[in-house]
Every structure is written in structure tokens, then in C-alpha cells.
Amino acid sequence: MKKNHPDRIILMSCGDFYETYNDDAYDVSYILGIVLTKQGDVQMAGFPLHALDTYLPKLTRAGKRVAICDYPYLNNNNEMEKKNQETRERIGARIAELRKEKGMTQKELAEATGLIQPNIARIENGRYSTSLDTLARIAEALGAKLDFITD
Numbered sequence: 232m233k234k235n236h237p238d239r240i241i242l243m244s245c246g247d248f249y250e251t252y253n254d255d256a257y258d259v260s261y262i263l264g265i266v267l268t269k270q271g272d273v274q275m276a277g278f279p280l281h282a283l284d285t286y287l288p289k290l291t292r293a294g295k296r297v298a299i300c301d302y303p304y305l306n307n308n309n310e311m312e313k314k315n316q317e318t319r320e321r322i323g324a325r326i327a328e329l330r331k332e333k334g335m336t337q338k339e340l341a342e343a344t345g346l347i348q349p350n351i352a353r354i355e356n357g358r359y360s361t362s363l364d365t366l367a368r369i370a371e372a373l374g375a376k377l378d379f380i381t382d
Contacts, residue, residue: 232300239298240290242283247360249299250277262293281362284346301358320357322366327355329373343372 232241233255240258242249251259256276260267263286268275278286283299290297330340337355341348345368353359354369361369363377370377 232298236298239296241298241300243300244280245277247280248277249280249283250275258295259290262295263289279362280360281365284350287347301353315360316357319360322361323355323357323359326369326373329375330355333373335373340369340372344368 232243240251240255242251250256253274256267256274259265260276263276263278265276265278287297330337335343337351338348340346341351344351344365346365350359354361354365366377
């Protein structure tokens, strides 16, 4: 990926985090003030997916171009990941349905929640793990309430 986009910081989604490596990790660590770690010869710096709304503007204001690489969450050999993906897709579809019922665009929902529009799209497509705080902001903006149901 870096070979195809050498002028960009590559954010690789790994589980619930965005990770950066080597020179990108050094830049991200410096700009965002986050810890730079090292595994073997590889420098690494990462942050939770839900923090993208905070960190992406800081990177772009620092003059950096950013490419976001989403890995598929679904692994057919792991039933827990499959269930988590299905849950994200179900929640995302419900958010999209409520947003459309209210006549809101993704951009309007993003503005009402303090998120960025691409993250609203990821949430609605089940490709973004959201925190409860984020879900609560979305629910409030849509005039909905959160119900917690345990199996």
C-alpha cells in the first residue's frame, strides 16, 4: 500500500485500532502526541478507530495526506468476528433507516454529532466499530433512544 501512496500516511485498520508503521508511525506519534512503540525493527503508533474524528483533522492541518485502509472484519473461521460483523451491519442499517426517516443526509447527521461524514458512512455500512458515546450522540441526533438487550 505504501508503495502505491508514498506521499500519504497510511492508517491500517487492525481490529479496533488504526495502526501506522515506520516513518508514518514516527510522524503520527509526533503530530498527535501519542506513543511510538517498536516491535523488532518496526516502529508503530496507533489509536482507536473511534478517535479518527479527533486525529484525522490534526494530521491534515499538519499538512499530511492520509489514506485509510480498511481490512475486512469478517473471517469465516471465527464465529465471534462473524457475529460482531453482523451486529455492526444490523446497527448500521438501523441508523441509516432512522436517518432517512428523519430526512437527514449523512452530512447533516455528521454535523449534528460532531463526526465526519465518511465515518457515518462506515457506521451505516457496518465497517466501523463505534463506542457507546458515539452511538448515544447518533441516537440523540436522530431523536431515538438506546436499548441494551443481553442474550
